[in-house]
Amino acid sequence: MNQESSERWPAERARAWREASGWRVGANFLPSTAGNQLEMWQAETFDPETIDRELGLAAGLGMNVMRVYLHDLIFHADADGLFARMDRYLALADDHGIATVFVLLDDCWSDAAALGPQPEPIPGVHNSTWLRCPADRGVERAYHDDAARAAIRRYVRGVVGRFRDDPRVLAWDLYNEPGNPGKVAWRNPDGGLRAYDERPLAPRATLAMVGWVFDWAREVGPRQPLTVCVWAGDWANDLLNLAALQRSDVVTFHCYGDGPKMRHAIDSLVELAPDRPMMCTEYMARHAGSTFAATLPLLHERGVDAIHWGLVAGRSNTIYPWDSWDKPGPTPEPALWFHDVLRADGSAFDPAETELIRKLTRA
16 A cells, blocks of 8 residues: 555645536435345345436436435445445446445434344334444444454454445445434334434544544545545534544535525535535435525535435435424325425426426536
C-alpha cells in the first residue's frame, strides 16, 4: 500500500474525484420487499428481481447513485456469499447507470439483531425492524474487548478490501450517525411496548470507533473516498462531528430541515471543510418541511450530491413519520408520506416531485 492511500486525500484529489463523478442524485435504497439490512442481504431473502425493477424506476427519474447499508452479521456468517450478492447488486445497479455508496456501520435503531427470518414490521410504524450495526452494543464491546474490536476490523477490511478497486462503488460511508441513541422501544399493534436496551452508547466508544474505522479502511488502500457523516448538534464544537470532518476525504452530512436550514448546513460546512466535495446523504422528510421542492434545487445549485431517504414504499414503513414509533397500528396510509417517492407499481406519490427530479437530472 502506498503512502497516498494510507492518509486522508488531499483536497486536490477530492476535487478531481468530484469532477470525474459529476453531480449525483439518488436515494437511500432498500428494496420494497426488505424491512432491514439482513432481509436485503441474506441469501434466503435477497431479491434481485425487485432490486433490478426498482433501480430501473430510479434510473428513469435520472437518479445515478444509491446509498446502501450492509450488516456485519452476514459477513461473519458467510463472507463469500455476501460478496457474491453485493457483486450481483452492483452489476444490476451498473446496468442502470447507478453508482453505489456502501454504509458499513450504523448506530441507529434496534440493538437486537439475529440472522434468519426477521420480525414482521409493526403495521404503521416507521422502520420498526431496522438494525444497529454492529448490534448487541457492538461499538461499546469493541471499546473494551480486543476480540470484539478485531471482529469489526475484519468486517471493515474484508468488505472494503474486496471492492477497493471496483469503479461501481462511488464511496465508502464507514459509520452512519455515530452517537445516535437508536430506538429503544416501539409499540406493538396491541399497544404493548417492544423494548430493548435503553442505555445510549458511551461517547468515548463512538469517538474511538470513528478513528478506528478510518484506520482499518485505509489499511486496504481503497481507490474510492472514505467518509463519515456529520448529522446533529453544533458541528464546529462537537468532538464526534469534528473527528468525522477531519478524517473524511469528502464531506457528508444529514439535514432533515427546510430550505433555509439546508442552506445553513451547507454554508457552515464550507467554512469547516473548505475545498472538499459535499454530499447530503440523508434528507427529505415531508412532515419536517424537508421536501424536494424546498431543498433539491438548492443542492443542485450548490453542487452538493443529493441522496434522500427512501425510494419505493414497502416493508420499511417509512411512509409513516418518526413519531409513529409511539402510536400502535395498524393505521391507514398517511395523506402525506414521510419518506419514499414511489409505490411498488412505480407510480409516484406526488408526480410534481418526480417531474422536478427529472428536470434537475435532465432525465
